[in-house]
Amino acid sequence: MKTAKPQDQGFDPDRLNRIASWMERYIEERKFAGSSVLIARGGREVYFHAAGLRSVENFTPFQRDTVARIYSMTKPITSVAAMMLAELGLFHLDAPVSTFLPAFRNMTALVPGAERIDQVEPCAAPTLHQLMTHTSGLSYPFNPGVLGREMDNRKIIFGPKQGLLADMADQVGDLPLAFHPGTRWEYSVGIDILGRVIEVVSGQSLDEFLAEHILKPLGMTHTAFTVPDELSDRFASLYTPLAGNAMDLNAAQPGGDTLRLTDCAGSSPFEATTLYSGGGGLVGTIDDYMRFTEMLRNGGRHRNGRLLSPKTLDYMMRNHLPGDIASMGPQSFAEQPMEGVGFGLGGSVVLDPARARCPGSAGDFSWGGMASTFFWMDPALDLSVVFFTQLSPSSSYPARAELKALVHGAMIS
Structure with missing residues (x-):
């Protein structure tokens, strides 16, 4: 990506530098061990800053080439993969998942007010569209x-060393749904199930499909389901402020150490992955994810060709819910506001920045990951932003x- 002077792209350089001070404050207060941010406007890089450490234990810096767990920022990539297959006419989004995965036949849903997992009633199998929009009941x-x-x-x-994707998907199919598909919004493993559908339809494993059709064409050479041996020294450690399991939000308890080590190079399951989690x-790396974000901003086009048509991407980044997320009775973990925010295919869509209580534009498309990473693409402002750090959970x-x-606050035109 070419660079440009911030002032030539509508930014005040002094105001942009406030970001560095903010990042340093988070590190001084031991909220984050390290972080990086990359900002582009009109396809030109206007700002990059990295601060702190990728490994507190080894005192190694958090740098531009640091490899990080992007967790749920995988979801938009998997959703693009699914839409590439849809563009080939290999399925339509109203197809029930049971068409591709037999384990999802004869589905049941928990009855209203259920207190046990066996209190169920028959229901329809969720559709691919409901998997992508988190309205599936998963x-x-x-x-x-x-x-x-x-x-x-x-x-x-769907952890990286939990066997095979096909087997884990079948386990999900054996469980009832939390509610009848389409009636509510609940953050879910739906995109993981979509990843298994991609395998069945394409005849390739999910890692092979993403590598061949998305990662390699975009030049995302340092993005994969497994940390290659040659990049292990750049793999950031993961920290949590919680006592116990950093992913166990139901029993989340503050710990004594705000940066308690929970996963690191040399002993990480991401160094020997067997299960390819599309969710x-x-x-x-941050530059790799910016290449994906810029592809979205460019309507599916990249320097070597095109992944999707601009019409398909416009469709993906519209709100696919009848209202905002909050109107659909969510009871699940929230990584960002639900009022004034809708959901597209694989990411959230700002409907009203005022109701979302966060600066932005109507049409912002974004999502984040459990380790507090985040990206957004603002079509109205021609803006792409990617933020990397490694602290779980993202709600900290x-x-x-x-x-x-x-x-x-740094944009003046």
């Missing part, structure tokens, strides 16, 4: 409720809203 083990607890008991989290399995601090305020 859940996550860190969500409250009967289904979340059962998933937690069975360890259904949260990729690791990569209001970093995303603060960063958006800093970026918008």
